[in-house]
Amino acid sequence: MAETTEPGGPTGPAGPEEPTLDEQIAAYQREFRxxxxxVEKVVSALGRLNRRMNVAYGRQVAALGISNAEWEVLKTLVLAGKPYRLGPGxxxxxxxxxxAAMTHRIDRMAGExxxxxxxDENNRVRVIVELTDEGRTKWLxxxxxxxxxxEDLLQDLTPDERGSLGEMLIRLLRRVEHAQPDAGGRLTDLD
Amino acid sequence: MAETTEPGGPTGPAGPEEPTLDEQIAAYQREFRxxxxxVEKVVSALGRLNRRMNVAYGRQVAALGISNAEWEVLKTLVLAGKPYRLGPGxxxxxxxxxxAAMTHRIDRMAGExxxxxxxDENNRVRVIVELTDEGRTKWLxxxxxxxxxxEDLLQDLTPDERGSLGEMLIRLLRRVEHAQPDAGGRLTDLD
DNA sequence: CCCGAAGACTTCAACACTAAAGTTAGAACC
DNA sequence: GGTTCTAACTTTAGTGTTGAAGTCTTCGGG
Structure with missing residues (x-):
């Protein structure tokens, strides 16, 4: 059964493999003068790195019986500090x-x-979501x-490199935040 | 109507605002010795940066009448090179x-x-998805x-900085790819 | 007081994605 | 040259998300 999906050359070693980062950039340069x-190297590496990291996180928390989405909620509640409470909104x-999505997510997590x-007894319009001990343990x-x-991921970087990497990323972050006052951008994923 | 969700102090200026990156790291340190x-600074900045960037991309392509998801497909087909063909698989x-998701996505995009x-006439089990001229124009x-x-995003970085940033990101990428032979990680988003 | 308006969710309908089962065309074997 | 296997998609059922409409509480006048 042939290779995979090659309509081109008969035995070209360059099959339709997923391109490496360098191949990808070369391809873009061919198509877009x-x-x-x-710039493209930085941006593409950023994107790929993040994607792989999210996959890794997802697998890890799955081992604990929770989804990435649930973990985001746990993190947000812990970040709010004791007593670990926030409203759905x-x-x-x-x-x-x-x-709407939050309502359902809370349903599930409350069920678990x-x-x-x-x-809220003081203002019965409001709802209070609070982390349970079990939730806090899961978070931990x-x-x-x-x-x-x-820690393992950054193992190859010296402390100086870590510092300058962090500093540069924060500069980029500032720039993108400045350009984007806020608006209603949906796209999940927290840090 | 009060502040937003503050059960704590009467007029504390530190409301339940979304934490800045530094506040977030400080909060984590309080909760996790x-x-x-x-390390956390690098990782958190990476995550936030990527999220904001994806929102920005989404808004830009929305102005062209396509979704982020559709743009990913266009990019992938262009990367495959002429004649811009790939199978759904x-x-x-x-x-x-x-x-399964691909089938539906192609349905939509073909309709548009x-x-x-x-x-494929040579092998009727296979299907060939090909970019139209309109698709290629949208991509462009x-x-x-x-x-x-x-380009604007990286404006504040010198060429040297861009180079070392890219180099460090690629080192991280290699590390995460090495640690993750592949496996079936789902999580969308391309670069 | 009672009425209208605003705020904070929740419910509903439509859509996108995943996992698993189903369909159909080539390949391999004897 | 028919049976079985495999590959490549499509279909189906179930979950999660969005956008819009609905519900319920509280606030602000007249």
Whole structure:
């Protein structure tokens, strides 16, 4: 059964493999004349790196029986600090999803015992989502796995390199935040 | 109507705002003793940066009347090179989604005239998805917007900095790829 | 007081994606 | 040259998300 999907050459060693980063940039340059390879290299590497990292995180937390999406909620609640409470609206805003999606996500997580959902007694319009002890434990386990992974990931960089990498990324972040006052961008994934 | 969701202090200026990157790292350190702030800074900045960038891309291509998902398909076909053809299975693999999802995505895009879908006459099990002229034009327009944006994003970095940033990212990429032989990680988003 | 308006969710309908089962065309074997 | 295997898609059922409409509480006048 032939190779995979090659309509071209008979035995070309350059099959329709997924291109490496360098191949990809070369291909873009062929198709799009005024492309700065250095810029493209940074941007493409950023994108790929993030994608692989998210896959890795997903697998790790799956081992704990939670989804990446649930982990995001746990992180957000922990970041809010004791007593680990936030309303659905605020959670939705921070996670970058709609209130409707948040409602369902909280349903699930409450069913699994990771959070509780109660009406605010002082203002019965509001709802309070609070992390349970079980939820906090899950967060801790996931956090341990994540930091181990991250430490390993940066292993090849010297402390100086880590510093300058972080500094440059923050500069880019500032730039993109400045260019984007905010607006309703949906796209999941937190850090 | 009060602030937003503050059960704590009466007028604390530190409301439940979305934390800045530094606040976030400080919060994690409070909750998780053995956290390396430098590592966390890199990882968190990476995550945030990518999220904002994806939102930005999404808005730009939306102005052209296509979704981020559709743009990924266009990019993948262009990367395949002339005659801009790939099978649904190969597309699915490169985009990180299931063949089933690919089927529907191609349906839509064929309906919009961005691609054509035909059976391979030499092997009628296979299907060939090919970019139309309109699809290629859309890609070009999107590419122009994307590169303008990327160029602007990196504006504050010197050529040397761009080079070392790219080099470090690629080192990280290699490490994460090495640690992840591949496996079936789903998570969309391409570069 | 009672009424209208605003705020904070929740519900509903439509859509996109995944996992698993189904379909159909070539390949391999005897 | 028919049976079985495999590959490449498509279909189906179930989950998660969005956008819009609906519900319920609280606030602000008249």
């Amino acid at each position: 005024d492309l700065d390879p250095q 605020e959670l939705a805003k921070r996670l970058g999803l709609t209130p 015992g990771l959070v509780t959902r109660d009406r 386990e996931a956090m341990q796995m994540a930091t181990d992974f991250e | 053995d956290l390396d702030p430098q 190969e597309l699915a693999k490169r985009l990180g989604l299931t063949p 005239g961005l691609v054509t879908r035909d059976r 327009e999107a590419m122009q917007m994307a590169t303008d944006f990327e």
